[in-house]
Amino acid sequence: MPNRREFLNTLMRGGILAALGLISGSVILRSRDKNACSGGFACSSCGKSQSCSLPAALAARQMVWQLDPSKCIQCGRCATNCVMTPSAVKCTHAYAMCGYCDLCGGYLKPGTKTLDTAAEHQLCPTNALKRKFIEDPFFEYTVEEELCIGCGKCVKGCSAFGNGSLQLQVRHDRCKNCNECSIARNCPSQAFTRVPANKPSLLKSFGKEPLEDAGRKGVRNA
Amino acid sequence: MPAGKESEMRKIKPLPAKALKTPAGKTATTVILTLVSATLSTAAMAVQRFPKPEFESAYTQPQTLVPLPRGEFLAWMDVFVLVVSLSIVTWLVLKKRSRLLVFAMSVFSLAYFGFYREGCVCSIGAIQNVSLALFDNTFALPLSVLLFFILPLVYTAFFGRTFCAAVCPFGALQDLFAFKPQALGSRLNTVLGILPYCYLGLAVLFAATGTDFIICRYDPFVGIFRFNASFGMFIFGGILLLSGVFIARPYCRFLCPYGVLLNWTSRFSRRHITITPKECIQCRLCEHSCPYDAIEIPVTSKSPESRPAMVKKMMLLTILVPFMVLISGYAGSRMQDTLAGADSRVKLAKEVMALSVMQDAGNSIQDDSFEIKAYKTSGKTESQVYSEASAVLKKFYIGGWLFGGFIGLAIALMIGGRMIPVYRTDYVTNKGRCFSCLRCVDYCPVKS
Numbered sequence: 129m130p131n132r133r134e135f136l137n138t139l140m141r142g143g144i145l146a147a148l149g150l151i152s153g154s155v156i157l158r159s160r161d162k163n164a165c166s167g168g169f170a171c172s173s174c175g176k177s178q179s180c181s182l183p184a185a186l187a188a189r190q191m192v193w194q195l196d197p198s199k200c201i202q203c204g205r206c207a208t209n210c211v212m213t214p215s216a217v218k219c220t221h222a223y224a225m226c227g228y229c230d231l232c233g234g235y236l237k238p239g240t241k242t243l244d245t246a247a248e249h250q251l252c253p254t255n256a257l258k259r260k261f262i263e264d265p266f267f268e269y270t271v272e273e274e275l276c277i278g279c280g281k282c283v284k285g286c287s288a289f290g291n292g293s294l295q296l297q298v299r300h301d302r303c304k305n306c307n308e309c310s311i312a313r314n315c316p317s318q319a320f321t322r323v324p325a326n327k328p329s330l331l332k333s334f335g336k337e338p339l340e341d342a343g344r345k346g347v348r349n350a
Numbered sequence: 351m352p353a354g355k356e357s358e359m360r361k362i363k364p365l366p367a368k369a370l371k372t373p374a375g376k377t378a379t380t381v382i383l384t385l386v387s388a389t390l391s392t393a394a395m396a397v398q399r400f401p402k403p404e405f406e407s408a409y410t411q412p413q414t415l416v417p418l419p420r421g422e423f424l425a426w427m428d429v430f431v432l433v434v435s436l437s438i439v440t441w442l443v444l445k446k447r448s449r450l451l452v453f454a455m456s457v458f459s460l461a462y463f464g465f466y467r468e469g470c471v472c473s474i475g476a477i478q479n480v481s482l483a484l485f486d487n488t489f490a491l492p493l494s495v496l497l498f499f500i501l502p503l504v505y506t507a508f509f510g511r512t513f514c515a516a517v518c519p520f521g522a523l524q525d526l527f528a529f530k531p532q533a534l535g536s537r538l539n540t541v542l543g544i545l546p547y548c549y550l551g552l553a554v555l556f557a558a559t560g561t562d563f564i565i566c567r568y569d570p571f572v573g574i575f576r577f578n579a580s581f582g583m584f585i586f587g588g589i590l591l592l593s594g595v596f597i598a599r600p601y602c603r604f605l606c607p608y609g610v611l612l613n614w615t616s617r618f619s620r621r622h623i624t625i626t627p628k629e630c631i632q633c634r635l636c637e638h639s640c641p642y643d644a645i646e647i648p649v650t651s652k653s654p655e656s657r658p659a660m661v662k663k664m665m666l667l668t669i670l671v672p673f674m675v676l677i678s679g680y681a682g683s684r685m686q687d688t689l690a691g692a693d694s695r696v697k698l699a700k701e702v703m704a705l706s707v708m709q710d711a712g713n714s715i716q717d718d719s720f721e722i723k724a725y726k727t728s729g730k731t732e733s734q735v736y737s738e739a740s741a742v743l744k745k746f747y748i749g750g751w752l753f754g755g756f757i758g759l760a761i762a763l764m765i766g767g768r769m770i771p772v773y774r775t776d777y778v779t780n781k782g783r784c785f786s787c788l789r790c791v792d793y794c795p796v797k798s
Contacts, residue, residue: 137618137620138618138620140617140618141507141508141615141618141619141620144503144507144614144615144618145504145507148500148503148504151480151484151500152496152500154484155480155483155484155491155496156493156496158483158484158487190419190422190425190492190494191490191492192419197396198396199724199728201720201723201724201727203720203723203724205720211573211576211578211580212578213578220414220416221414222414223411223412223413223414224402224411224414225396225398227399227400227401227402227403228403229400262405262407262409263405263406263407263409266403266405268409268412270412287396289399290399290400291396291397291398291399291400292396292397293396297416299417300416300417300418300419300420301417301418303419304468304470304576305419305420305470306470306566307470307471307472307475307478307479307563307566308475308478308562308563308566308567310567313562313567313694316719316720316721316723316724317720317724317727317728318694318724322489322490324490325419325420325422326422328416328418328419329416331414331416332396333396334396334397334398
């Protein structure tokens with residue numbers, strides 16, 4: 129026969145466990161809608177939450193930080209606010225959108241007279257953007273990841289004068305996925321969002337929808 | 351362009367239109383909102399100024415490569431390691447009663463959760479994710495984070511704070527520094543013990559309003575785990591660790607917001623560690639063994655207070671508690687503006703307002719701040735910005751009442767706890783404050 133103190137203890141413990149159960153249940157049910165199916169929020173197959181089973185909904189729950197280039201204003205804070213040095217944000221080149229211009233707004237400083245690779249003509253402060261002649265009049269531009277610091281100067285030039293194929297993206301091999309992203313906190317345009325880990329990139333396209341990444345480094349081609 | 355290349359380029363293809371949006375809103379308003387935001391988001395869409403070149407040479411366009419994030423199964427491995435280490439530590443604490451093995455486990459946890467996982471994900475920070483998920487429907491909480499929040503509490507409900515003993519990397523790190531712990535005295539312990547309640551209240555308030563995750567932002571040890579602390583955080587962490595030589599585990603006792611939850615859960619735990627496995631022989635050896643002032647010494651003076659005096663105290667408390675809650679809640683609601691000032695939406699509204707005042711006065715602005723530039727390109731109207739900010743302010747009004755009331759309740763209960771007389775014959779652990787580190791068990795001469 130338990131005494132009164134023990135009984136109250138059990139009662140309180142039961143209350144705490146019930147509260148924890150209530151919190152978990154409510155959080156799981158609320159999050160289910162958006163992460164139903166395996167496609168996370170970018171799921172295109174159903175659009176309905178009712179038909180999704182709970183186990184499937186729970187499968188795609190990991191979230192990572194990503195930068196939405198359609199909101200980015202290239203303020204340059206990505207380069208300085210990341211906990212990583214150099215930043216986990218780097219320039220990504222969406223080749224499919226590139227015009228291969230000779231007069232590249234992302235590569236050359238505005239007002240440059242001679243279109244060449246002279247250091248004083250380059251926008252990139254670290255010489256991370258490489259220019260290679262393909263055929264007249266086209267040039268290929270490649271971002272050397274090791275050198276890129278994510279300052280977004282080339283991105284700004286490319287969006288202002290070109291097709292916008294140079295875009296800032298969080299490189300997930302470098303990102304620590306901090307619970308509170310210090311770039312997200314300082315981003316003036318709220319371009320940083322959490323996206324499902326199985327759709328980790330948000331490259332913009334000429335349409336309303338993001339580009340689907342063609343290849344995933346070291347893993348597989350989509 | 352060679353025909354073979356075409357299929358390769360197609361690999362970069364736009365997703366279907368509805369893919370961008372979250373699944374269809376249930377009400378008409380959400381549909382309208384979705385449409386509005388869809389039209390707004392097209393404002394910053396890429397413009398095709400130059401056509402895709404028609405290459406004549408055999409040039410192959412490189413693929414755009416995107417590195418994949420950490421594999422999802424690794425998140426489940428973290429949960430697995432958490433469960434296993436919680437179970438092992440609980441077994442070591444309650445069955446083996448071995449301080450040495452608990453210490454070994456704490457070194458493992460420090461290595462895995464601390465230096466390998468770099469302090470993320472952690473149960474302390476998970477408070478914020480859970481709070482945000484409870485109040486914001488658009489925030490999707492990963493299940494592993496929910497488990498990191500729930501599991502230590504469940505274990506604590508049954509076995510006491512074994513999580514603090516050797517699973518939490520913060521505790522493990524500070525435990526290494528507790529060389530010369532000094533007793534602080536019960537008064538100082540109780541008063542400083544209010545700090546975690548304030549920290550918890552603020553953290554939940556800021557997380558639930560979607561303002562900030564302050565626990566992670568002002569995390570003193572994560573920078574040490576990653577070897578890249580900012581100067582301020584390095585000093586903060588360093589001070590905590592160095593003061594931890596004399597005041598053992600200062601973060602755990604006087605700051606940790608998760609500790610508040612663990613403390614209250616542990617008070618009602620089913621099987622908590624006891625100093626002695628059998629009967630206390632009153633040898634007093636354990637008296638000074640606890641670095642955390644969590645051992646209650648016997649109060650043997652058998653002079654119970656008179657019934658009228660007790661009734662008086664009881665009546666005082668029944669008035670004091672609601673009074674404190676109300677006063678403190680009111681104070682919290684008055685702090686609405688100050689607290690909401692930390693929110694980016696409120697900050698933006700203030701900047702936009704200042705801008706429009708300047709423009710009305712006929713002054714031209716030389717250089718817009720990045721926030722204003724972003725606001726101008728986003729296509730939001732001024733009134734939209736203001737209504738967003740006022741919605742945040744409203745949340746902070748309610749949140750301020752709750753936050754203040756919570757602090758008031760914590761202080762009132764602290765006072766009440768000190769008013770109630772206790773009688774004890776043995777040395778016992780304070781179930782709320784005890785971290786189950788087993789130092790006292792080592793000192794106890796009674797072995798099972």
